[in-house]
Amino acid sequence: MNASIKSSQRTLELFELFSLEQRPLTIKEITEALGMPQSSTSVLAKSLVSLGYLEKNEMRRTYYPTLRISLLGTWIRRQHQRAGQLPALLSEVARVTGESTILAMRNGIYSQYLIAQKGNSPTRAQVESGMLYPLACCSTGWCLLTLESKEAVSKIVRRTISEAKNEHWRKSAKHAVEQVELTQNRGYAFSKGETMERLGAISILLPSMPGAYAMSAGCGGWVDRVEGKKDLILGALNELAHSVRQLKDQDEQILFS
Amino acid sequence: MNASIKSSQRTLELFELFSLEQRPLTIKEITEALGMPQSSTSVLAKSLVSLGYLEKNEMRRTYYPTLRISLLGTWIRRQHQRAGQLPALLSEVARVTGESTILAMRNGIYSQYLIAQKGNSPTRAQVESGMLYPLACCSTGWCLLTLESKEAVSKIVRRTISEAKNEHWRKSAKHAVEQVELTQNRGYAFSKGETMERLGAISILLPSMPGAYAMSAGCGGWVDRVEGKKDLILGALNELAHSVRQLKDQDEQILFS
């Protein structure tokens, strides 16, 4: 997509990896997990040690983040919402439904996964935090697009058609406007193969605070299985939305008390 | 010597700046705060937006971190809480003294709380991790300032006086230089109302490894109560420092064995 600064990206990817593994890692492990050359990993890790963000255990040759990184993002939870609880709530949806569950936000013309919890049922769906699918081509995206004007949606659809990486998305995007309208009317989105063939997902928009960016939650896997579980999934997602709403209300009370 | 990767460093500095300001920032504000060229800031911010770590408000031309950054470091405190030694050691100080105990590091002209353990005794003090008080206006800050040159301290004091959010801190900052000297001489800092009225705290500098960032530990509550417990608190803090020193030594022994 857009040009991004490689070492900046890798720095963040490295800390995301640690947040995934939550244990000391060797250069080799980082190298393999992030798919970058070993020499680059060595240099990056060394730099982060000298900046005080990573600690090196010379004996075991492992690296581990220092407490310092906790300052980067801890505050935002209190500010925005209780992000620490969201993963647990998503896991609950994944557990109840058996399907992969994600939290997504808009990024440009894409829907980007913030948190992903894999379900028990097998899929080939790519669900990892940071992944991007066009807003126009996935159920989480349609939810987010209900917040936009018709003109804005059209514009996004047009950009998607001209920029999409594959023919499948280009084709899906052509039906996006009606999908967004449908989502608007019935309160949830249901994709059936538009994102990836044979995969489907149901999504809803999550309540968001004024000024904060919108997020949607989705749940899905093989489309036929999802169709059979429709009511179960919708129920779980609505419960999630309800819990999030409660968290927001708590935050607002705290804010003004 | 300290070869560090520039864009990696800047990325982290940028998020630390947000953790300091905790509000949307413009390119210009970031440029000035971090002392980097405006064109570089633009490119970095754009890259971080495309990576999903920053959100741009096109209307106001401001940037703000997304929830995604909270995923980078939120887990590590929970981890330390369970397995790490520092939180346990701090809890011990809080238990023995009955007062709130914190671990702090420098962030800009502020002392920021890495870990906070509440004491049993009641206070109105705000002690939560991520919170900020001016270096010049709190005992943890005075400890950290003993590491700086007189010129650097004066500069920080001047900035604090001009930027402080309230009159109380502006007033406190005027006595910061002598407090830092006092701290230097007697080996501990003792604030008596400078941070918040009627509250006081005793702090000491923790031993740090070469290259690692400096941290100080503080313990306090209502100032008259703290004055009464001065020896108890100092004893507990010194024991903490001793334990930390031992941890470090262990690491170094491992290093050279």
Added chain:
DNA sequence: CACAATTCATCACATATGTGATGGATCAAT
């Protein structure tokens, strides 16, 4: 204790990024 297999730090050239200059976009004031 020697040998083989891993793992990692370092170097030097290929590539990516930083940045001064520029002008377009937006804002504030009349």
Added chain:
DNA sequence: ATTGATCCATCACATATGTGATGAATTGTG
């Protein structure tokens, strides 16, 4: 609306960083 002042995105060359190859350090094995 018009002007002048800010603010910021972009470009092209200067600088910083990435990376394959290498061998040193460490670990595993008998």
